[in-house]
Amino acid sequence: MKNRFLLFFLLAIVSSCVTDGDDFYERIPFDGTGYTPIYKTAEEMAKIEVIGAQPLSKPGKIYVLEPYLFINESGKGIHIVDNSDPKKPQNISFISITGNYDMAAKGTFLYADNLTNLVVFDISNPKVPKLTKTVPNAIPVNNYPPFDGVYFECVESKKGIVTGWEKVPMSQKPNCMR
Template sequence: MFAMRQLYSLLVGSTFLLSLTACPLVEPVDRVPLPSYKPLLMARTQLEQAVAVLPPQELHNTGKIYLRDPYILINEQYQGVHIINNQDPSHPQPVAFLRIPGNVDVAMKGNLLYADSGPDLLTFDLSNVRAARLLHRVREAVPELPMPETAQVPAEYQVQNRPADAVVVGWQKL
């Protein structure tokens, strides 16, 4: 009985292996090259001085949306936050643009807006959205901005080849 099972297993295994040799060969697929990105850098002093409330700007590369009745806050990737009055949803009115270099994320609690600016975490008082005030900056509170997709960074743009005071505020596809 044991010898019959071994013979049966050998027969099934051999048949399987022979059937594999009858399969047509598959052509190798060319690998798609990964895109390359370079970091957009800003000197720390320039980053800290660039935060400002500006007149409304055009929407171009939007990200996250936050609703704080009657306002809508819309992230402009790596640039800042659009503030829009949505009291009349059929006619939203742009109010201001809060320039925050390196911004990709926002959150609110009460009148406080929390936003990243490159590696820093900023707190704004939005009790008057037309005159938003920066209350506090925590340096190096969040990790460096990641690239927008799986990609590669050419050697000349690697961390070790950047100026010491440089902060990543965005990424540009090469």
């Protein structure tokens, strides 16, 4: 008898919170903007290279291997900075890694995400980092923007791999939202 009463009580509470026509999708106002996916091919995504120094624009995590700093550039890769003179740090190179948002290090190995892949670099000589291993599909990736309460164009996998999102003006409300 107690179980029936508890079940009835829970059902009454849940049903009091739901109303006809109450749709989360409809409650988020459309402001004429939304996110569109940025696509790349598998070959473009897998291209990892050490290039000349790049300016920092959206820095993230920092790893210190005295006197070097490894600074994540959100979505793009990792800056290598010689910090021998902290008053005049020298940006020496950049590891270009598509879809790189996170990194970690242990000893002389630097681990970074490359969208769904995990890449490992030997940084025993920080001036010449070496890609030593790629672990494919080690990281789950969601096919929606990393924001809540936004509209976005639905992903079409035949166009490629989603490597990022761009907020753009839209003439009509897209079919996807989060």
